[in-house]
Every structure is written in structure tokens, then in C-alpha cells.
Amino acid sequence: xxxxxxxxxxxxxxxxxxxxxxxxxxxxxxxxxxxxxxxxxxxxxxxxxxxxxxxxxxxxxxxxxxxxxxxxxxxxxxxxxxxxxxxxxxxxxxxxxxxxxxxxxxxxxxxxxx
Amino acid sequence: xxxxxxxxxxxxxxxxxxxxxxxxxxxxxxxxxxxxxxxxxxxxxxxxxxxxxxxxxxxxxxxxxxxxxxxxxxxxxxxxxxxxxxxxxxxxxxxxxxxxxxxxxxxxxxxxxxxxxxxxxxxxxxxxxxxxxxxxxxxxxxxxxxxxxxxxxxxxxxxxxxxxxxxxxxxxxxxxxxxxxxxxxxxxxxxxxxxxxxxxxxxxxxxxxxxxxxxxxxxxxxxxxxxxxxxxxxxxxxxxxxxxxxxxxxxxxxxxxxxxxxxxxxxxxxxxxxxxxxxxxxxxxxxxxxxxxxxxxxxxxxxxxxxxxxxxxxxxxxxxxxxxxxxxxxxxxxxxxxxxxxxxxxxxxxxxxxxxxxxxxxxxxxxxxxxxxxxxxxxxxxxxxxxxxxxxxxxxxxxxxxxxxxxxxxxxxxxxxxxxxxxxxxxxxxxxxxxxxxxxxxxxxxxxxxxxxxxxxxxxxxxxxxxxxxxxxxxxxxxxxxxxxxxxxxxxxxxxxxxxxxxxxxxxxxxxxxxxxxxxxxxxxxxxxxxxxxxxxxxxxxxxxxxxxxxxxxxxxxxxxxxxxxxxxxxxxxxxxxxxxxxxxxxxxxxxxxxxxxxxxxxxxxxxxxxxxxxxxxxxxxxxxxxxxxxxxxxxxxxxxxxxxxxxxxxxxxxxxxxxxxxxxxxxxxxxxxxxxxxxxxxxxxxxxxxxxxxxxxxxxxxxxxxxxxxxxxxxxxxxxxxxxxxxxxxxxxxxxxxxxxxxxxxxxxxxxxxxxxxxxxxxxxxxxxxxxxxxxxxxxxxxxxxxxxxxxxxxxxxxxxxxxxxxxxxxxxxxxxxxxxxxxxxxxxxxxxxxxxxxxxxxxxxxxxxxxxxxxxxxxxxxxxxxxxxxxxxxxxxxxx
Numbered sequence: 001x002x003x004x005x006x007x008x009x010x011x012x013x014x015x016x017x018x019x020x021x022x023x024x025x026x027x028x029x030x031x032x033x034x035x036x037x038x039x040x041x042x043x044x045x046x047x048x049x050x051x052x053x054x055x056x057x058x059x060x061x062x063x064x065x066x067x068x069x070x071x072x073x074x075x076x077x078x079x080x081x082x083x084x085x086x087x088x089x090x091x092x093x094x095x096x097x098x099x100x101x102x103x104x105x106x107x108x109x110x111x112x113x114x
Numbered sequence: 115x116x117x118x119x120x121x122x123x124x125x126x127x128x129x130x131x132x133x134x135x136x137x138x139x140x141x142x143x144x145x146x147x148x149x150x151x152x153x154x155x156x157x158x159x160x161x162x163x164x165x166x167x168x169x170x171x172x173x174x175x176x177x178x179x180x181x182x183x184x185x186x187x188x189x190x191x192x193x194x195x196x197x198x199x200x201x202x203x204x205x206x207x208x209x210x211x212x213x214x215x216x217x218x219x220x221x222x223x224x225x226x227x228x229x230x231x232x233x234x235x236x237x238x239x240x241x242x243x244x245x246x247x248x249x250x251x252x253x254x255x256x257x258x259x260x261x262x263x264x265x266x267x268x269x270x271x272x273x274x275x276x277x278x279x280x281x282x283x284x285x286x287x288x289x290x291x292x293x294x295x296x297x298x299x300x301x302x303x304x305x306x307x308x309x310x311x312x313x314x315x316x317x318x319x320x321x322x323x324x325x326x327x328x329x330x331x332x333x334x335x336x337x338x339x340x341x342x343x344x345x346x347x348x349x350x351x352x353x354x355x356x357x358x359x360x361x362x363x364x365x366x367x368x369x370x371x372x373x374x375x376x377x378x379x380x381x382x383x384x385x386x387x388x389x390x391x392x393x394x395x396x397x398x399x400x401x402x403x404x405x406x407x408x409x410x411x412x413x414x415x416x417x418x419x420x421x422x423x424x425x426x427x428x429x430x431x432x433x434x435x436x437x438x439x440x441x442x443x444x445x446x447x448x449x450x451x452x453x454x455x456x457x458x459x460x461x462x463x464x465x466x467x468x469x470x471x472x473x474x475x476x477x478x479x480x481x482x483x484x485x486x487x488x489x490x491x492x493x494x495x496x497x498x499x500x501x502x503x504x505x506x507x508x509x510x511x512x513x514x515x516x517x518x519x520x521x522x523x524x525x526x527x528x529x530x531x532x533x534x535x536x537x538x539x540x541x542x543x544x545x546x547x548x549x550x551x552x553x554x555x556x557x558x559x560x561x562x563x564x565x566x567x568x569x570x571x572x573x574x575x576x577x578x579x580x581x582x583x584x585x586x587x588x589x590x591x592x593x594x595x596x597x598x599x600x601x602x603x604x605x606x607x608x609x610x611x612x613x614x615x616x617x618x619x620x621x622x623x624x625x626x627x628x629x630x631x632x633x634x635x636x637x638x639x640x641x642x643x644x645x646x647x648x649x650x651x652x653x654x655x656x657x658x659x660x661x662x663x664x665x666x667x668x669x670x671x672x673x674x675x676x677x678x679x680x681x682x683x684x685x686x687x688x689x690x691x692x693x694x695x696x697x698x699x700x701x702x703x704x705x706x707x708x709x710x711x712x713x714x715x716x717x718x719x720x721x722x723x724x725x726x727x728x729x730x731x732x733x734x735x736x737x738x739x740x741x742x743x744x745x746x747x748x749x750x751x752x753x754x755x756x757x758x759x760x761x762x763x764x765x766x767x768x769x770x771x772x773x774x775x776x777x778x779x780x781x782x783x784x785x786x787x788x789x790x791x792x793x794x795x796x797x798x799x800x801x802x803x804x805x806x807x808x809x810x811x812x813x814x815x816x817x818x819x820x821x822x823x824x825x826x827x828x829x830x831x832x833x834x835x836x837x838x839x840x841x842x843x844x845x846x847x848x849x850x851x852x853x854x855x856x857x858x859x860x861x862x863x864x865x866x867x868x869x870x871x872x873x874x875x876x877x878x879x880x881x882x883x884x885x886x887x888x889x890x891x892x893x894x895x896x897x898x899x900x901x902x903x904x905x906x907x908x909x910x911x912x913x914x915x916x917x918x919x920x921x922x923x924x925x926x927x928x929x930x931x932x933x934x935x936x937x938x939x940x941x942x943x944x945x946x947x948x949x950x951x952x953x954x955x956x957x958x959x960x961x962x963x964x965x966x967x968x969x970x971x972x973x974x975x976x977x978x979x980x981x982x983x984x985x986x987x988x989x990x991x992x993x994x995x996x
Contacts, residue, residue, distance in 0.1 A: 033148040050172025055181040063123040064116035076151060080144045
């Protein structure tokens with residue numbers, strides 16, 4: 001358990017928002033569970049994330065107007081709230097991604113340089 | 115943009131939680147169902163799938179909390195809940211809440227009213243920018259007496275040009291002028307201003323424009339600027355008045371502008387350009403001097419400016435030795451100090467008093483809250499047991515206090531606006547700038563708000579901390595019965611009452627002293643019956659220079675007035691009681707008097723003695739023939755005989771009045787007079803001041819400026835018309851310059867002390883009421899707490915009188931402690947008041963005794979009801995209740 005904790009990637013403050021935006025961008029409209037499953041799928045490490053934690057990011061993004069949630073039915077005929085990227089959300093994603101790339105490049109350089 | 119949107123949504127969700135919560139629950143349930151479905155598809159049975167889903171999701175409530183935090187502002191949400199809870203709690207005890215809110219409203223409202231007076235009279239009375247840096251320059255003698263306020267042109271310009279301490283300086287000269295219109299001649303107050311004055315004062319005109327350098331050039335067409343008062347009075351606020359012509363001293367002038375209401379520079383009706391130059395003559399007949407007002411450069415102190423002007427004055431002394439009597443000096447005083455003078459002290463005293471009143475109110479509310487905290491002990495213990503932290507409980511109490519203060523603030527605003535209107539009506543004119551407008555502005559509201567906040571801290575923190583400090587478990591245990599106050603809490607409440615009583619004693623003493631002082635002032639006999647006396651002034655046109663002609667005019671008017679029905683006696687005189695400013699050095703033939711011997715001199719006509727009801731005590735008063743014949747006869751008062759003639763026979767003695775020989779106009783060649791009579795004293799140095807030696811001589815020996823004095827059979831004001839028409843009939847060129855009854859004049863004399871007395875007495879009365887409520891509250895509460903003890907005492911054979919003694923004893927002990935503390939504090943207060951007390955000692959024993967008696971009486975009254983209740987305790991019933 002202790003070593004498992006160490007293997008986990010700490011999600012940096014604010015990166016969860018970027019991850020959600022990006023996932024919605026590539027996958028199209030998704031409900032919270034779909035997003036969580038997708039994140040678990042692409043992560044090499046187990047995400048340090050209870051699925052419930054997503055809700056903070058979702059409400060933040062919704063309040064900013066970057067995503068919009070609508071109630072729809074799943075293939076299994078259940079109701080779920082589907083989130084989709086809005087136009088300002090797409091713009092924000094591009095900006096955030098660019099910022100993230102710059103930061104990552106800088107940190108990488110710093111780490112490799114020493 | 116997106117951040118703003120989020121902020122607004124979060125705020126919105128503080129107040130609209132319902133729908134979002136519902137959505138959230140629905141969404142999470144759907145989420146769990148989806149996970150569960152997934153797991154079942156992978157082959158888990160229903161039970162296992164549900165457990166796995168929960169594990170994957172994490173805590174549902176935790177997730178909800180996380181979302182709530184992100185959705186809205188938690189602290190704000192909590193605050194909202196606290197406010198709602200507090201409001202419900204307070205509304206369950208409407209009596210308590212109303213009393214607390216009213217008490218606070220009274221305190222905060224009274225403080226705000228007086229603050230608004232202090233602010234509008236002392237701090238920001240003028241509409242002129244940087245008015246705090248505006249100063250007056252005066253020349254004073256060694257004793258602080260005024261040598262001159264209006265400086266001759268050369269001195270004015272030397273001060274202005276040779277000094278470096280002023281941003282700019284302006285000169286003004288007040289004059290009476292004759293305003294001629296279809297309605298006849300009228301005297302108006304005109305002020306000549308140097309051309310830079312309006313830019314110096316920085317107030318834009320209401321209509322038209324003001325004048326500048328171009329209008330002051332010698333060849334410029336004559337112009338005038340109207341004051342708002344005059345615009346309303348003479349022109350009925352006619353919006354097209356600009357461009358009209360007015361005739362002032364027979365010279366037509368174009369009106370070029372009207373100033374707004376609060377522009378009252380030198381309180382003029384008209385402002386005219388009055389440039390100043392060294393070429394102007396400096397003679398008594400055409401006074402060219404100017405009052406010197408300047409704005410100090412930022413950072414320059416009054417002392418620095420004064421020092422610099424005195425250096426300039428010292429340099430000028432060599433050139434103009436006559437201008438500077440020995441030991442004279444230049445004084446620089448801020449305009450506000452010059453106008454407000456002594457009244458400042460009175461206002462600050464009132465402010466101190468009202469702060470005391472607020473403190474009393476706060477003590478009261480704090481003590482009420484403490485009592486309430488005791489009876490709410492059980493509720494608090496339960497909340498604590500359910501996990502509320504101490505901080506949370508303290509916060510809850512503070513929120514309740516804040517709500518009370520907010521209610522108090524609302525009441526205060528209503529009271530303050532009514533109070534300011536009421537005060538404005540009897541605010542004295544003297545000592546208050548004409549520019550002053552009493553009003554509640556934003557600053558006053560802010561002040562009220564800050565006061566409410568400070569009051570919340572004061573009265574709210576004690577009970578809150580007290581409540582949180584309690585042993586919670588013990589509280590929960592004993593709370594089952596009617597909770598009893600801890601000893602600490604009882605002590606705290608008792609302490610509050612002691613403090614309250616002390617404050618009230620200080621207030622009462624101050625009010626008592628001022629009332630006594632005022633009564634002494636009003637009761638001081640002026641020396642005659644001031645009812646049915648009318649004073650009226652006249653103004654001669656500038657060409658009316660001949661002194662003999664003026665005297666003839668007065669004699670003719672008096673003839674007419676004396677035969678007017680309703681007028682019993684008519685006279686003219688140079689000054690009127692209670693203050694006659696004209697004095698002279700005197701010599702008495704055959705007596706070696708001190709060189710400084712002097713006397714008040716009154717120039718008057720023969721009926722002056724009848725108007726003032728001065729019967730001759732010895733000898734006689736003047737005959738009409740003596741006045742008409744310019745005979746050098748004199749009447750003296752008792753004080754004169756006592757002081758200078760050692761009580762000897764004054765009749766037939768000769769006195770010389772040196773000042774009459776040096777009058778600027780119509781000096782008396784040989785001012786030696788024969789004493790023909792003695793009259794009793796009338797006030798001549800102000801009310802309540804002992805009369806000085808006083809000599810009456812016929813006005814015809816010179817030609818002084820005079821006023822009419824009439825004693826009438828009926829209402830004196832009704833004779834105003836008679837004076838006006840007598841003047842018009844004798845000479846239509848001479849203008850009537852207003853009339854006032856003697857009673858009204860005395861009334862104005864009292865206006866300042868009356869203002870202080872009324873306001874302070876109101877505060878003291880309110881304070882007394884609050885203290886009564888406070889003592890009653892504490893005693894009633896302690897009796898209800900002691901019901902069991904009383905019942906046991908009675909059951910064991912204690913008599914009702916023991917019980918009575920017990921209740922009264924503890925109440926009176928508090929009272930005595932408070933009174934002693936208050937009397938001690940009053941010694942310091944006496945020092946503050948001493949300057950305002952002219953007729954009473956600040957430690958007047960009568961006042962002290964009266965205050966102690968009043969406080970004791972109030973104490974007995976407020977203990978009475980609780981004591982009755984204690985005596986009525988039925989031992990059996992009370993014990994059975996337990």
C-alpha cells in the first residue's frame with residue numbers, strides 16, 4: 001500500500017481541468033463515469049483519483065462556461081449527464097495546452113540539464 | 115470573463131442551493147449506476163458490483179462536499195446559515211430584541227447626530243477648497259484686544275508681497291450701502307473684494323459669472339454679484355436676474371452673477387470689486403483697509419506664518435510707528451477658529467457626553483446578552499456536544515450581536531435624520547459659520563456604521579467569550595433545570611452596571627452644572643424689565659455727513675415717536691444693555707483717581723431712563739431742554755459712586771471723560787460734565803457680569819451713531835412700522851436698518867449655552883433611563899435566579915423584610931460603587947467643563963448632591979419591582995417547581 005502510494009502520479013493543481021478538457025475534445029460528449037474510465041485507461045499509473053473527485057473540476061469548468069452538461073440517455077438506456085466542450089472551452093483548451101507545453105519543456109530542460 | 119462568470123455563479127449558489135443539490139445527487143446516483151453496470155457486465159454479482167462501484171467512486175458525501183466547495187463559497191454559505199439561525203433565535207424573544215435594538219439605535223443615533231454637528235460646524239463647515247488652511251491676519255495689543263482687523267492698503271500689500279508662507283491672499287471690506295428700488299431705500303450689506311477673491315474661494319456661481327481683474331480696472335463698468343439669500347429676498351429667485359441693474363449708494367451696477375446657497379463669504383448681500391493699491395488714501399472718512407485672509411502653503415503652520423508676519427511688522431514699525439502700539443503683535447488664526455471660537459469646546463463636550471451615552475447603551479445590551487447567554491446554556495451545551503467548536507459558538511453569538519447592531523443602525527439612521535433636523539432649528543448663529551449646513555452625509559453614515567461595528571465588538575465579545583468558556587459538560591448537566599449564572603457571569607453583569615452608573619453620574623453632573631450655569635445666566639437680572647422694549651437701527655446715506663444734521667434728524671424722529679399711540683417712551687442711545695462697549699478714562703475734579711480709572715459711557719436722550727425704567731436714586735435724570743441745549747450734565751450709576759466716590763455725595767461733582775475729546779468725528783472740546791443724578795445699575799458687561807461704573811451723558815454733545823429704543827404699551831414688534839414710517843417722514847433718504855425686540859436680543863444671547871444645556875440634558879435623561887433599565891434588568895434577573903434561595907430562606911423562617919433587604923442591599927451596593935466611581939471621574943470632567951461655567955463652580959456641591967439623590971432615587975425605583983416580586987415568592991410553590 002505504501003509503495004503503491006509512491007507510484008501514483010500526484011495530479012498538479014489545475015491540471016485536472018486540462019485533462020478533462022482534452023478528454024472531452026478527443027472523445028466528444030461524455031458523462032462523468034465515461035471520463036473517469038477514459039482517464040484510468042490512458043494512465044500508465046493508477047490515477048490518484050476517486051471518481052468523485054472529478055466533480056470539482058466539472059463544476060468549475062461548467063461555471064466558467066467551458067463545458068456544458070445536458071441530461072441524455074446512455075446506450076443501456078440509463079440517464080446520465082453528458083458534458084461537451086463549448087466554443088470558449090475549445091479556445092481555453094488550446095491556450096491551456098500551450099501553456100502546459102511550455103511549462104513542461106522548461107521543467108524537462110531543467111531536469112535534464114542537471 | 116470566464117472567471118467573472120464563475121464568481122457570479124458561485125455567489126448565486128450561496129443563496130440558491132436547492133436545485134443544484136438535487137442535480138448533483140441525481141448525477142452521482144447515475145454515475146454509481148453506470149459503474150455498477152460495468153462491473154456486472156464483467157461478471158460480478160449485484161452485491162459485489164455495488165461494493166466495487168462505491169470503492170471506485172470514493173465517498174459520496176465527500177464528493178458532494180468537494181463539489182459544493184467548488185460550486186459556491188462555503189464560508190459565505192455558513193455565514194448565511196448563521197444569520198438565518200440568529201434571526202430565528204432573536205425573533206423568538208421579540209421583547210428582548212426590540213429593547214436591545216432600540217437601546218443601540220438611541221446610542222448610535224445620538225452619536226451620529228452630534229458627530230454630524232461636529233463635522234458640519236468644526237471640521238468641514240466651508241464649501242471652499244482647502245478651507246482648513248485659510249487664515250485671518252489681525253493686529254492685537256498686549257492684552258489680546260483687537261487693534262485692527264482691517265489692514266491699511268500699504269500694510270496689507272507688505273504682508274502679502276513680503277511673506278512666503280501664503281499661496282494667495284485676499285482682502286475684503288464690509289460696508290453698509292443703500293439699495294434703492296421702487297420699494298424705497300434699504301440698507302444692505304456689501305463686501306468689497308479684491309479681484310482674486312472668487313478664484314481663491316473656488317466656488318462656481320449659480321448663475322452668470324463672478325468678477326475678476328478686468329472688472330476691477332478703473333474704467334470698467336460697475337458690476338455686482340448677488341448672494342443666494344439676497345437673490346431670493348429681493349429678486350424672488352428670478353432666473354433672468356443677470357443683466358439687470360441695481361442701484362447701490364446711487365450708483366447703478368450690472369448684476370453679473372448669483373452665487374450658490376452656501377457661499378457666504380463675509381455674509382454679504384452683494385459682492386463688489388474692490389481692488390487695493392498703495393496709491394489709495396488711508397483716511398478715516400474713506401476707509402480703505404481690508405480684512406486679510408490667506409491660504410497657507412501646504413505644510414506651513416500658523417505659528418510659522420505668524421512669526422514671519424511679525425518680522426515684517428517689526429520692520430514696518432520704524433516706518434509707521436503709529437500703526438503699532440507698544441507690545442502689539444500680529445496674530446494669525448485659522449478662519450474656522452476665528453468663527454467658531456469658544457463654541458468648539460461646547461461641541462466637543464457634547465461629543466464626549468454622547469460617547470458616554472453610547473457606552474451606557476452598550477453596557478446595557480452587553481448585560482442583557484449575558485443574562486440571555488445564561489438562560490441559553492442548555493442550547494449551547496447541546497450544540498457543543500453535537501460537535502460545534504468553540505469558535506463556531508462564539509461566531510454564532512457574534513452574528514447575533516451583529517444583527518442587533520444592524521437593527522440598531524437602522525433605528526439610528528431614522529433617529530439621526532430627525533435629530534439633525536431638530537437640532538438645526540436651535541443651533542445658535544454665533545459660533546457657527548454661516549456656511550454650515552447640518553446634514554447627514556456619506557461620511558456621517560460611514561461614521562454611524564463604524565460606530566455600530568465598534569459597538570458590536572464592545573457589547574458582543576464579552577457574552578460570546580463567556581458562553582464559549584463555560585464548562586460544556588457541566589452546562590449540559592445542570593441545564594436540565596433552570597440554568598443558574600456562574601459566579602463569573604454574575605460578577606461581569608454587576609461590573610457592567612457599576613460602569614454604567616459611573617458613566618451616568620458623569621453625564622448627570624455635566625448636565626447639572628450646565629443647567630445651573632444656564633439658570634444663573636438667565637436669572638441674572640439685566641436691571642430692567644426687558645419685555646416691551648424695541649430696538650431699531652437707522653442708516654444714513656453716504657452724503658449725510660453733517661453731525662448736527664443727524665442729531666436734528668433723531669430729535670425730529672423722537673418727537674414723532676413720542677406722540678405715536680402705543681409708544682410709551684422713545685429714546686436714542688449709542689449702545690444697549692447688556693453690553694455697552696464704549697468706555698473712557700475718567701478724572702474727577704478734586705479727587706486723585708488712579709490713572710487707569712475708567713467708566714462705561716452711554717450717550718443717550720432723556721427718555722432713555724424711562725425706557726430702561728431707571729428712576730433717579732438721587733438728584734434727577736436729564737430734562738428735554740438739557741438734551742436739546744447740549745448741556746454738559748451727567749448721570750452716574752451706583753457702581754460709579756461706590757467705586758470712585760467712596761459712597762460720598764456725587765451731586766454737583768465734575769467729571770472729565772477724556773475719550774469724548776478724541777472722537778474721530780465731532781469731538782467734544784471740553785468733555786467735563788456735572789453730575790446731576792444717580793441711577794441703579796443695569797448690566798453693561800454682559801449678562802451675569804457685575805455692572806461697571808457707568809456715566810450717562812446727552813447724545814447731543816457730539817454726534818454718535820445711534821439706535822432707537824422704545825418702551826411700548828403692547829407688543830413691541832408691532833411698533834416696528836411706526837419707527838419705519840417716522841424715519842421715512844422725517845427724511846426719505848435715511849433708511850430703516852432693522853428692528854429687534856429686547857427679549858429676542860436676550861434670547862440670542864442665551865442661544866449657545868441653551869443649545870448645550872438642552873442637548874446635554876437630553877443625553878443625561880436618556881442615560882438615566884438606560885441605567886434604570888440596566889439596574890432593573892440585573893436585579894430582576896438575580897431575583898429570578900435566587901427564587902429557590904429565597905424560598906428556602908422563607909421556608910426556614912426568614913421574614914419578608916430580610917428578603918427585601920437582601921434585594922435592595924445588593925442593588926444599592928452596585929449603585930454606591932458606580933456613584934463613587936462616577937464622582938471620582940467627574941473631577942477630571944470638571945476641568946473640561948470649567949471654561950464653560952461662568953457662574954457656577956465645577957464642583958458645585960448642590961449639583962453633586964442633586965445628582966446623587968437622582969441616581970439613588972432611580973436605583974430605588976428600579977429595585978422596587980424585583981424586590982416586590984421576591985417578597986411575593988410562595989416558598990412551597992417555588993420549591994415544588996424544582
